[in-house]
Amino acid sequence: MMCAQMMRAQMIMAGLMAGGLVYGQNSQGEAVFAQTCATGYCHGAKGTASGAPRLAGRGFDVAYISGVVTRGIPGTSMPAFSVRMPPPALAAVIGYVASLNGISVPNPTGGQPATTAALSAEASRGAQLFKEAARSFGRCSTCHELGGFGIPVAAPIVHAPDSVAALKSLATPAVKTATAGAEAMPALVLSDGKRSTVFYDLTSVPPVDRNAEPGSVKFADGSAWRHLSVIGAYNDSELAAILAYLRETIKP
Numbered sequence: 001m002m003c004a005q006m007m008r009a010q011m012i013m014a015g016l017m018a019g020g021l022v023y024g025q026n027s028q029g030e031a032v033f034a035q036t037c038a039t040g041y042c043h044g045a046k047g048t049a050s051g052a053p054r055l056a057g058r059g060f061d062v063a064y065i066s067g068v069v070t071r072g073i074p075g076t077s078m079p080a081f082s083v084r085m086p087p088p089a090l091a092a093v094i095g096y097v098a099s100l101n102g103i104s105v106p107n108p109t110g111g112q113p114a115t116t117a118a119l120s121a122e123a124s125r126g127a128q129l130f131k132e133a134a135r136s137f138g139r140c141s142t143c144h145e146l147g148g149f150g151i152p153v154a155a156p157i158v159h160a161p162d163s164v165a166a167l168k169s170l171a172t173p174a175v176k177t178a179t180a181g182a183e184a185m186p187a188l189v190l191s192d193g194k195r196s197t198v199f200y201d202l203t204s205v206p207p208v209d210r211n212a213e214p215g216s217v218k219f220a221d222g223s224a225w226r227h228l229s230v231i232g233a234y235n236d237s238e239l240a241a242i243l244a245y246l247r248e249t250i251k252p
Contacts, residue, residue, distance in 0.1 A: 029096025032089045042077070047100040052078070056100040063191035065097050067198060087145075119248050126245030129238050137205045138233030140242060147249060153188065153200055153207050160246035164239045170227040175202065176219045180212060186225035192217070205230055 030046075038045045047056030070090065072080035081090060119127060131141040131149050141150030144157055155174065161167040178187035178199055186202040190209075197217050200207040202225050231239065 029092035032093045033096050055097055058101060060101045061193065062098050062103055064195055066094050069094050122241050122244040123248040126241035129242050130245055135233045142206050157246060157250055160243050160250060164236050167239055167243060168228045172227055175223045175225050176221055177223045179218045180216060186223040189219055192219060
């Protein structure tokens with residue numbers, strides 16, 4: 001059900017949230033849902049059934065909701081809204097549908113404000129480096145979203161490492177070892193339940209969004225994968241500028 005294409009605005013949440021504000025049943029998400037989803041021939045008001053199935057009280061988890069909303073369901077009338085909605089609206093509607101299933105959803109932007117204060121010269125340089133297209137998939141925004149730019153493969157950045165050395169040795173406890181048959185790979189698990197097994201395979205850059213039959217992939221804590229392996233496109237001076245950008249942008 002999940003496609004492998006990496007969308008700009010994917011709001012990957014399951015098991016990757018590191019805190020933040022709570023959307024809950026927010027008015028923005030309800031308004032977006034009413035305008036876009038509750039159209040009669042699709043879903044009904046407040047997640048009731050209509051032309052499409054009921055969404056309220058179905059026991060869906062956040063990963064499942066996020067995946068379906070962002071990627072759609074191939075072969076059905078459910079489109080991929082990651083290419084139709086800006087990230088704030090996408091996050092709000094995911095939070096609203098989650099609230100219909102009794103879930104309070106952390107803010108996928110990590111509590112960062114919608115507006116950005118003026119940056120210092122060093123932080124401005126870091127902002128450009130963070131998303132610099134010339135670095136192709138070696139740039140930070142390949143796996144991180146900040147300030148509305150990038151792909152949130154990893155958890156929201158809520159704390160900037162203290163130094164370049166700390167950034168290079170960053171612990172990655174969320175990365176597990178996935179084993180499918182004779183194949184083993186480093187993985188970020190998005191969903192591993194009765195409905196789906198979805199994870200990012202970190203073997204290559206960019207990470208590959210993979211899906212498998214429930215129970216067909218085994219996940220074990222720990223991996224030989226290291227953050228250092230994917231930041232080699234930057235020298236220490238550039239990494240220091242990126243850290244300056246993170247410190248000035250990320251707000252508690």
